[in-house]
Amino acid sequence: SAVISQKPSRDICQRGTSLTIQCQVDSQVTMMFWYRQQPGQSLTLIATANQGSEATYESGFVIDKFPISRPNLTFSTLTVSNMSPEDSSIYLCSVAGVEAYVPTDTQYFGPGTRLTVL
Amino acid sequence: GEDVEQSLFLSVREGDSSVINCTYTDSSSTYLYWYKQEPGAGLQLLTYIFSNMDMKQDQRLTVLLNKKDKHLSLRIADTQTGDSAIYFCAETPNNAGNMLTFGGGTRLMVKP
Numbered sequence: 001s002a003v004i005s006q007k008p009s010r011d012i013c014q015r016g017t018s019l020t021i022q023c024q025v026d027s028q029v030t031m032m033f034w035y036r037q038q039p040g041q042s043l044t045l046i047a048t049a050n051q052g053s054e055a056t057y058e059s060g061f062v063i064d065k066f067p068i069s070r071p072n073l074t075f076s077t078l079t080v081s082n083m084s085p086e087d088s089s090i091y092l093c094s095v096a097g098v099e100a101y102v103p104t105d106t107q108y109f110g111p112g113t114r115l116t117v118l
Numbered sequence: 119g120e121d122v123e124q125s126l127f128l129s130v131r132e133g134d135s136s137v138i139n140c141t142y143t144d145s146s147s148t149y150l151y152w153y154k155q156e157p158g159a160g161l162q163l164l165t166y167i168f169s170n171m172d173m174k175q176d177q178r179l180t181v182l183l184n185k186k187d188k189h190l191s192l193r194i195a196d197t198q199t200g201d202s203a204i205y206f207c208a209e210t211p212n213n214a215g216n217m218l219t220f221g222g223g224t225r226l227m228v229k230p
Contacts, residue, residue: 001163042221042222043161043206043218043220045218092161094161103149103166103168105210105218106163107163107218108163109153109160109161109163111159111160114158
């Protein structure tokens with residue numbers, strides 16, 4: 001399967017600031033996604049990162065708060081803007097359409113970015 | 119809408135079998151997945167099953183699917199301390215593109 005890396009792995013930020021998280025894949029993938037995992041919770045999809053166009057956001061998430069870029073088929077960024085303590089979570093990117101012999105829906109996850117907002 | 123539910127916690131002794139259960143509501147799901155999350159890590163894909171299958175075995179892992187009852191289970195044989203983690207089931211609702219809907223996760227604790 002693809003090797004997925006995220007930077008930073010963790011960060012502690014002050015409220016009101018912004019943090020950009022990077023997701024890099026070692027091969028071209030068709031689909032990239034961003035998830036949030038709040039403490040002790042399951043995963044919630046933030047958006048689908050679309051190559052060359054605006055991301056598709058899920059209900060409850062907006063572009064002004066979580067701008068996303070995807071300039072090519074191997075890289076995406078998620079920015080958490082104007083942070084508050086409620087944004088403290090693990091942010092994970094995932095990819096799909098990686099392997100030929102698994103369902104195209106199958107998602108593989110990066111290691112996550114653990115964000116703490118003070 | 120879609121809803122995927124799991125029990126919160128399971129404790130077993132090393133060497134015993136673990137069975138983690140999951141129920142879902144979308145009968146049109148095409149694939150169902152099991153992921154493992156160790157502390158401080160991302161999600162690791164363990165296995166998946168197509169909705170027209172009722173069983174899949176992969177080494178120590180056995181997935182059972184009861185489509186009529188919308189019930190999915192993951193059996194881990196000879197459970198080891200390294201199996202301690204949170205296990206998530208997920209479904210791909212039909213006509214939802216590549217979207218995954220996750221259950222709340224089951225924390226498996228393996229006692230020596």
